[in-house]
Amino acid sequence: MKEKKGRFQFGQMGGLIILAVFITAFFGIATKGVLLSSQNISNILVSASLNGVIGIGMTFVLITGGIDLSVTGNIIMTSLFLGSMMLLGVPWFLCLLMALVIGSMVGLVNGISIGRFGMVAFVVTMAMNNITSGIGKLYTNGLTQYGFPKIHEIICGSLFGVIPGPVLLMAVVAVLAFIILKYTDYGRQLYAVGGNPKAAWMSGINNRRIIMTAYVISGFLCGLGAVLMTSKLMSASSSMVTATEMDAIAAAVLGGTSLAGGVGTVGGTIIGAITIAMITNGLNLMGVSPFAQQIVKGVIIFAVVAIDSFQKSRRSAE
């Protein structure tokens, strides 16, 4: 019976691992090894970092059986507030702290609506996406704010001159999230609530609090994402990020997270985010047009999900 468990876990991420190896090999050859140069690997990881961070928050929410479509709006609004505060001369650490608070507050509103009042996650977060990006644009009148060398230096510097700041940040978030999901009672309850909400409720678990917290975590990580993007670009604008929620969902789903809830891992999501970044990077190196890139990305996501679901149906047929 032990073997069965091992096989099952491989099955969950099996499709992705095969894909990641295949893609690495393909682009490695197609770009004549440029893909695997240390500088390029560093580039890939840096560009995966935002998606990785947001994807982890998304994973928490997806495990509860919900969805967070407000991440793009949240990041834009938080970035614009962050930029404005920096321009007003507020000390940088206070600005960063405020960004995390603002992001979490958006998550809290989502969480209360969905967890406490049982509103539909899809609709609530979609509305919140409009509201937050609207507030950000209104407040800054749609103008781009730029010039924050201080936080760029802090966030985007590199540790020992080797590990870029954003990658380090993603790694720290991933480790913490991994510990929370695997080793804490909160993590266990999260999977329970997503796996069978009624049984969780009947086991004396406070579903509302668990769900609410998941959205706050997602919001908090959006705040962190805003810090990351603002410092990386040294600017904040209403079009600085687009469709981050889709990339985040794609990373999570590639990593084996189930949209039905109850299933998902941090490791899977991180590998998913890196795989997506690698595809984009590889196609760029090959000079493929951005329009064609979109098609390739879509096809790959479709293929992985299809493989996964074939495996599942074969398993259940056994």
Place this chain on the structure above:
Amino acid sequence: MAESVLEARDIYKSFGSNNVLEGVSVRFYEGRVQALLGVNGAGKSTLVKILQGVYQADKGDILLNGEKIVYSGPADALKRGISMVFQELNMFGEMSVTENIIGSHRIKTHGMINWKACRQSVRAHLDELGISIDETVQVKELSLADQQLVEIARCVYEKPKILFLDEPSSSLSKAEEEILYRLIRRLKETGICVVLITHKMEEVFELCDQLSVLRDGRVTASGDVAEFDVDRITGDMLGKTVDIFKRSSVTNGNYDKVLMEVQKLGIPRKFEDISFKLYEGEILAFAGLVGSGKSELARALFGVNGVKYTGKILVDGKPYAPSAPYDASAQGIGYVPISRKEEGIFTNFEAKSNISSAMLAKLGFFIDRKKEDDITGRMMEEFNVRPRNLHQNIVNFSGGNQQKIVLSRWIAADKRIVLLDEPTRGVDVGAKQEIYDNLRRLASEGIGIIIFSSETNELLSSSDRIIIMREGKMVKELVTAETTSEEILMYSIAGKEAVKEV
């Protein structure tokens, strides 16, 4: 002997190293009611799933009207006239009875669905079966028993040759059972072979012509029901003749210490004026048919619907008003729900996490994994869960073992009072006794236990005191050691004692 309509010949099936069926042969005949008996894990469900085309047999043949067939899948089996009513009903609650029964056989005129004709067809069908349910109401509006009848009517509408019923009466009251039995007899007259998968002996003797007993993947007995008696059947099921149910005799109740006191509890249209005391170490039982309000009482005590009742509950002499299950749990109350599949198990979890889901608070923010392993491992031992594998996913356990896991969840959580709603529903005879023994052991440790059950055997063998509910009211309190199943049933059904013959 007559030609068999369906025959399983020398069927073998194994899952991994687990041999579930080892050479099973059973024949099913037209116009008969046949019982398929066996304890949980004997292989009944697997056999039925093979006959349904859900699984493929590793070896052996299936013969339909004497011809060997191979199914392409469950839909194929259905098309060939092999139909099944599952324990968990399978209907569209938002749709009407007509829409559910008519299924894909919609009657069309000019390419549009003619609902009037559909309704008439369904009405005629229901009348023929002697079912008086209104064909226009939504299925979710019906009682569980009526839903069951509709489900059977739906299967029969497809004109099956053979109909499998999986524990059809497990959630029905005595009166409702009668209606179901009448329906089954009528089906028999129309020439359908009805196969009952059941644990109820009364059902076997009242309804069935033939029976087959499975044990450990083999047929241990089969033949005319007339040749059997209860002792022989249970002997064949268990492999050794045992006294099925030990009668409850010793009580561990400490009648000086009240654990829970309920005063004039009521929820409009559910139950009213419920007052009782639960003592330390006592096993109190609420008896009553489905619809007597006992399940609702259990849920109210666990705070499932919040504080929406009138009256008062005291625990340890202090007011107790649970706003939600987590609140009740924090105050030392546990509850094993009636519906294992819906409210009990986490299908995304292995056995271990299923057992520990109610005791997480005890394990700390960073889960104490050693403690978790110790406690869950001990639970599996004590409840004799098989296979004894903490890391096996819950869906790979048999129903009875799943129930033991759900039960042990609240025992592991170390609560002072545990409420159990139909704790052995769908559990085989041997496992039942194990569960009762465990409850008794827990009571001896000072835990207060309340069982809500409609099985008289269960009440007699597990409890110290029995309170009988009928139509939302308490009608009688009995001391288990001094009562009989006739007495319990009499109060449950009629609300009064039988007129004794002088």
